[in-house]
Amino acid sequence: MANTLNQVKPGCSCKVVNIGGNNILKNRLLYMGVTPGTVIEVVKVAPLGDPMELKIRNYTLSIRKKEAADIFIEDGSANNTGSEVI
């Protein structure tokens, strides 16, 4: 099974390989800069467990885990960046 963004732990970064899901989702993520090859850092998860806070292209983006499950990431690319987990 391919790795997806929703499995990445807070404080870890990963590299986007591809985006699945419907065209609306795909297009909106793409124009917000979630393109293949982009590095995404998972900053934290909201107190109630969803949505996620991501750092991408020098800004902060929030998406639900449901959307994150459509973002495929490079195998084994999830690694701890050493940044503080809040």
Place this chain on the structure above:
Amino acid sequence: MADLAKYTIALAGNPNCGKTTLFNRLTKSNQKVGNWAGVTIEKKVGSYIKTKPGTQDKETVSVVDLPGIYSLTPYSEEEIIARNFIVDENPDLIIDIVDASNLERNLYLTFQLKKLGCPMIVALNMIDEVEQNGTMIDFRKMSEMLGLPVIPISAIEGKSFSAKAAKLMGCKSSKAAEGGVERLIEKANDILNHSYKYFKDDSEAIPASGPKETVSSESFEKKKFDPTLLKHADDIDYDEHSAEIYAEIEKITAATVREGEKHVQRERTQKIDGLLTNKWLGIPIFLAVMFVVFELSFTAGGLFTDLIDVFFNEYLAGVVGEWFTEAGTAAWMTDLVVSGIIAGVGGVLTFVPQIAILFMFLTLMEDTGYMSRVAFLLDRVFVKIGLSGKSFIPLILGFGCSVPAVMAARTLDNEMDRKTTIFITPFMSCGARLPIYALFVGAFFSAYYGLIMLFLYVLGILVAIGSAWLLKKTIFKGPSSPFIMELPPYRFPDLYTYIKHIWEKTRGFVIRAGTIIFLASVLIWFLQGYDFSFSAVENSADSILGVAGTAVAPIFEPLGFGDWRMTMSLFTGFIAKEAVVSTIEILYTPEDFETLFTPVIALAFMVFTLLYLPCMAAFATIKREFNSWKLAILAAAYQTVIAYIIAFIVYRVGLFAAGSGVLG
């Protein structure tokens, strides 16, 4: 003003890029706020005057503030409006405001705008923030690579209060951005003077702005978007060129930006978020913030409310009454002005301070960036009833007044979520209903004040939740749109822009008090004082209102309010909820009140006033926001039917309980 303008400039840019601040600086006080045709999205048009080169002639340049958007794809009304404005109205120039601290994503829109073929300038905003981190940007090179003039600016720089505050906080003003706005205007005027239109194939004509088509995409040729596309958004092929555009952008940033060592803003935002969206503290802090906002709005606003109430109902009514008597004005005229107009309009204006204060906090939460954190914190809760975290703010505002609450639903990007939220907002018990509860609880349930209040507020919330769930399953069914939301860096709002925001939101309310409420007050005054032959009546039961009330009363018989005066006070409640109380006080003698109302009827009556159709001002706002009479009437009918059913249940259960001796 704007219609006679010789030139038109369109301001485009991402949300949170400082567009409004720049718009305010360009156009100062020459602004007009309206709506874009057919939608409720705010349209701001302003203008400035320039001199025709070589002459003394003045020319007007109109500046249109396009909605803040991330892209020109047809996924939201904002995106369609922005794109169609550029295609249909052919502005003479686009000023694209780019947040230099968030360069890559902002430049994406720049690339799309460029493809529309209008003359364009890139205003690189927030240069001061970037420089603070030691980041260097090669503007000349960027301009060359983009094929567009690039001018570094800092929109808040200058004499503004915020600029001074920023300096006090240790921010250095930026050398590169110094005089940037002036240079931007100069450059804009220069392009306008040469009247370059569609210089697509005329790269020599404008220095450093010739087209460099690096990415070609048929989907972004100069063509209009059909608004109906929104309904079929999923059928649109995704733009395969997004990745190519970003690759192009990365090339530009790699060649022109040298990242500094520091991350002042990022670290500040991270620190604040460490508290505000903290796993344990985030939600408690949010609840505390909401408590303070409400407490202050109601107590501080309440002080003004009392003052305004005294001013209108005691001072003004007294003074005007005396004037009229001295001047020998007819008694009916005095009565009309004093008990009709002053009481009616004054009654509505008393709520303006509370609304203004509530908006003060709300706008502050919005302009600093906290609002999107609230949506982030609460999204999970709202997903359960088919809404999104962004629905929270309109609903919480509903406890104050439905009018600003319904307007606040504009922040929802999913059309179905927005409509559902508007539909259920009136179930949040608004401040104007408090006097009704106060009257009945005081008379019948004084020992259970807190309990009855809690019951009413919770009932409203439960009905709202149930209705949201039902609506999302039926008429507002639709694919839930993905939740993709930027969490912008925390920033100080520009004071001028901030005050302007509050004023724009409060103004509409004041205007309504002077128009609709004014006319309605006159009408009600007439209806309860005159009969069908237009002669004044002694007993209001013989008035038009009395006769009509008696005719309609049987409908409300099953709920226990078969007396025409109860029915009619519900009708005047449509003018304003607090009018229910004043109508009851005018129409009933204390003895009648105590014999005709029983505790069970009082409870059913309160439940009905909690849930039935909102007041006229709220209804008018709902109609405007839906942009549909049909939906607005449907909402009002739904609310009234729900009120009828639940009040009926309360009355019958109450009667049963009273009969079996459980109650009273």
